[in-house]
Amino acid sequence: MNEGASVQEFFGIPFNISNDLPGLVAAMIVFFTMLWLSRRIQLKPSGRQNFIEWIIDFTNGIIKSTMPGKEGSKFGLLIFTLFSFIFVSNQLGLMFQVDVNDVGYIQSPTANAMTTMTLAFIVLLTAHFLGVKKFGFKGYFKNTYLSPLPFLLPLSVLEEFTNFLTLALRLYGNIYSGEVLLKLIYQFGKSFGIASFIPAVPLEIIWQGFSVFIGSIQAYVFVTLTMVYISQKVEKE
Numbered sequence: 001m002n003e004g005a006s007v008q009e010f011f012g013i014p015f016n017i018s019n020d021l022p023g024l025v026a027a028m029i030v031f032f033t034m035l036w037l038s039r040r041i042q043l044k045p046s047g048r049q050n051f052i053e054w055i056i057d058f059t060n061g062i063i064k065s066t067m068p069g070k071e072g073s074k075f076g077l078l079i080f081t082l083f084s085f086i087f088v089s090n091q092l093g094l095m096f097q098v099d100v101n102d103v104g105y106i107q108s109p110t111a112n113a114m115t116t117m118t119l120a121f122i123v124l125l126t127a128h129f130l131g132v133k134k135f136g137f138k139g140y141f142k143n144t145y146l147s148p149l150p151f152l153l154p155l156s157v158l159e160e161f162t163n164f165l166t167l168a169l170r171l172y173g174n175i176y177s178g179e180v181l182l183k184l185i186y187q188f189g190k191s192f193g194i195a196s197f198i199p200a201v202p203l204e205i206i207w208q209g210f211s212v213f214i215g216s217i218q219a220y221v222f223v224t225l226t227m228v229y230i231s232q233k234v235e236k237e
Contacts, residue, residue, distance in 0.1 A: 022109040026089040059083050066227040069095030076232065083223045086110060089180050093179050094208055111176040120168035123226045131233030144233060167225055177209040
């Protein structure tokens with residue numbers, strides 16, 4: 001991929017369009033979909049209102065499983081938004097991809113490590129901020145790094161880095177590898193004419209369905225771990 005061709009400057013700030021545009025497209029899809037689903041809210045839900053309420057109930061269930069009570073209810077909107085964005089981002093590259101001069105302008109944003117590391121950094125930074133806000137810096141430091149035993153401090157510090165890497169790279173690895181395999185199947189289908197096209201079609205369909213499943217699971221895993229990391233910072237060890 002020709003990374004240099006996709007870098008443009010705005011007001012002297014370089015932007016990698018191939019990194020930024022897919023995320024913007026995914027965010028717009030989420031925004032307009034939720035805007036459409038939430039129109040004409042009624043006391044007796046039906047149709048599309050049932051769907052958005054099902055998503056809300058699902059994400060609230062994730063919160064309750066990791067942080068029951070009033071404390072967890074504060075994070076309903078965060079987890080709903082995060083799950084919706086990651087789910088759409090995981091599926092975007094399955095629906096369509098746009099490549100120009102070997103640069104992918106439309107693809108799954110989460111197939112890019114920069115996107116997943118940014119999401120992981122936001123999550124962990126939020127968790128630390130909430131911990132300091134609730135306990136003060138001294139209480140936060142004691143609860144996060146000196147509990148249950150002070151001599152475990154080096155391991156606790158190392159754990160923060162491993163949490164960041166695993167949260168980011170698990171999502172990236174699953175989505176990126178799925179898209180790579182889809183491209184390989186597509187190229188195989190064109191390799192030997194009709195002899196390769198016929199077996200490639202069912203393979204592509206099967207892998208598309210499996211990728212939808214994997215993308216859904218990875219969105220669920222990401223937001224579940226988000227709540228786990230937040231709960232570790234705002235609840236007593």
